[in-house]
Amino acid sequence: MLNMPILPIVTYNDPILLQIAESVVELTSELDDFIEDLFETMEGADGVGLAAPQVGRSVRIFVMNADLMYDEEDEKANLLGNMVFINPEIVEYSKEKVSYQEGCLSLPGLLDEVNRPDRIRIRFKDESFQDQELELDGWNARVVQHELDHLDGILFIDRISAFKRTLHRGSLQKIDEGSVSASYPLADKKS
Template identity: 45%
Template sequence: MILPVTVFGDPILRKVTPDIDKDYEGLQELIDNMFETMYNAEGVGLAAPQVGLSVRIFVVDATPMAEEEPALKDFKKAFINPHIIEKDGEEVIMEEGCLSIPFIREEVKRKDRIRMKYFDENWVEHDEVFEGYAARVLQHEYDHLDGVLFVDYATPLKKRLLKSKLTAITKGKVQPSYRIKLPKV
């Protein structure tokens, strides 16, 4: 089922999400719905807060980027209770966007290597190192689980310049190609 994407201004996007346990009701259905929602909106990642749930889960499918970065071929995963253990490597600036902040793209500086512990959808624990674009996508989605949005990395001047666009999103004055859920303001 395609879920509406929660947009900027909703308090759930600013909450730190708790870990879940194995008995989380409807987990596989949630993961399937998150993938379907992400594909419908043409995204490469989607975190649970973006569909209105304050739980520590996100999904990614960076396969469309495999042409530019072959390591991303078949890079489709669900991350349950992820925790970044290390960030290192070069700091790389790259433009990012977000389904919860439609029509805005900004440059964000991130480390190009991370180590993350997480469970997959079969509750198998992983401790993996990710590099390059995969590390960027994972850091972006991980930020959602800690209540951080990519616009938070903007300079104070850039934030002032974005304010009216962000307010327009909060008020529903944007029409992305996917269903959105406006904040109750």
């Protein structure tokens, strides 16, 4: 098996995490390899989702495998395995919202509850650059919304109240300064 690299994760407050990522116009073999690296990096970091800007590349691609979030007993679990979403666009949101705790590989050690629509309909291109449309709920819908936010320069802490955000100020500053560690490689802080 080829040894694919685990890419270092870019953390808060790197400018690339605040940008609107560029659409993919053509799926080149170089991008194919990059997507493989994304999967490898996500797995290496025990993540359930990873967006391209989180490894320093501002393109509209993210990968996900939310299966781990589901209970084995959960009959409603919709296990999708490894999924890649290219140029994703959420075209419908449910009115019902649910609140769950989220974390982010770009915000090591930080967790908080985020309120998001429970169900979504998403259009995207798959690993063969074919158009797909899916209706997702539960963890799949949550991870997709979290990852798609990364392509629009939004972090989950932008979706919590200003009051709750102030409670994280110390942790955010530590991440910004690069004085946090994680079980996966973090990108060097640009000074």
